[in-house]
Amino acid sequence: MSLQGKTVFITGGTRGIGRAIAIKCAQNGAQVVVAARNTGSSTVVADIQAAGGHAIAVSCDIQSEDQVADAIQVAVARFGGIDIVVNNAATLALKPTADITMGEYDLMAAINTRGSFAVVKHALPYLRKSANAHILTLCPKPQLESKWFVKNTAYAVSKFTMGMMAFGLAAEQKPFNIASNTLWPFSTIDTDGLAECGNAEFQSRPRKPAIVADAAFWIITQDSSAFTGNFCLDEIVLREAGVVDFDHYNSVQGTDLADLSQDHLIADDQLARLAKLRQL
Template sequence: MADKLAGKIAIITGGGRGIGGGITQRFAEEGAKVAIVQRNEPQEKMLNESIIYMKADLSNSDQIASAVQAVVERFGGLDILVNNAGIMFEKTLDEMTEADWDQMMDINLKAPFLLTKAALPHLRKRSGASIINIGSIEGLASNPGHPAYSASKAGVHGFTAAVAVDHGHEGIRCNAIAPGWINSDLSELYIDSMPDKDRFRRELLIMHPVGRLGEPKDVGNLAVWLASEESAFVTGQVYVIDGGRTKKLPLPVA
């Protein structure tokens, strides 16, 4: 069977680790050429003829525009944009400063706007262009202490719908993926910070009907489908990928 993304060119922000790394891996396996766009250089072992790195501060509009242009010049076009890079911190409204709020919105919501705006002229030139925004189940609900994060991800979901409506007639589709708990270096550090990490991990597994936590490759598999022609009639949607966590009603602990 032919590679699903053969001949496609993709930009993946924050594609060097975590969820972004899982998407990068799967795109490359399916024949795409990938440009990882982020501030810090990814591990060298990730890079090859099909996966390159473009440095950019995603809070800087000039650097974003330059990175997109550089990718197009290097690979000869652009078919897929994955707005994955994001930040998260835990602060209540009382604890949060205006600068904290602005930082969250700049990276999680403004950067996807700037990247999409810079990519549109190039995506218009291609057949079957696809934009994939990484939202979150916290764009649909919220954990304690996440007002800024939840607001930013809800904004990503709304932005996804608007782009799909405005640019569908140009052959550009736009969808969002809303991951739940996905294993990563950062999630492991979070678990390790718990007073009783073993109990925390057990209870975390109980929250998921599938009996396991998510892996970056799980999100990568869904992203491949959304980037491919197999999803040609799909746009404006938010796909929750959380092992059933948001569908399971909690019961009191005995």
């Protein structure tokens, strides 16, 4: 399916992965609404228009339900509806319980989980009118394995809760043909957020945001009545879609698959599935 004439509402789309998804959608005919806290200095609207799409940027802190509701109404007033929601906005504090502040905990809960829920809630009336509605949430597959909680329980809980919400929405909204899926990268992604995390292992050999954008595009162009309730990994999505060349996604040219900086929170069954696909 095409994104021609579709309206895509993306949170946190002024930089990094969100920006890459916004531009990818624009290149394929979408009307894009970028909702973020700091839109004033961003060039994302100009970049989207240069890519062939129509776009507006809306100042919106998704911690505020009122701001979310207003941003949705701005989108609808400008483009007539909403077909796709991409929950990309997130924050992280990779700290154990003894070190994290309640302010940091509250911020992750307010943005990662509550904020994403608020965006979907206020977009639902318009998604239900769409011929092929999608909700895509950038989060990992929920897992009850101690290795993911031992170093940063609060962050893991917030991201896994996003996955549970996305899975629940798939079941709840299926009668309305609204798809809900998640997407997570196999490797770390070369963004400002990665540069700020201070983890040398994560920063050494990442991939470009384009790999997540390409996977996201594939997901949101599927039949919403058939492709829903999936926990997707970017490289798996693209390999199963027929992509064979992944070298151009590397931030460090010549990086072997085995040497990529692997992201955390990836489920063992996803790693096993990817290993089989790489052997084909």
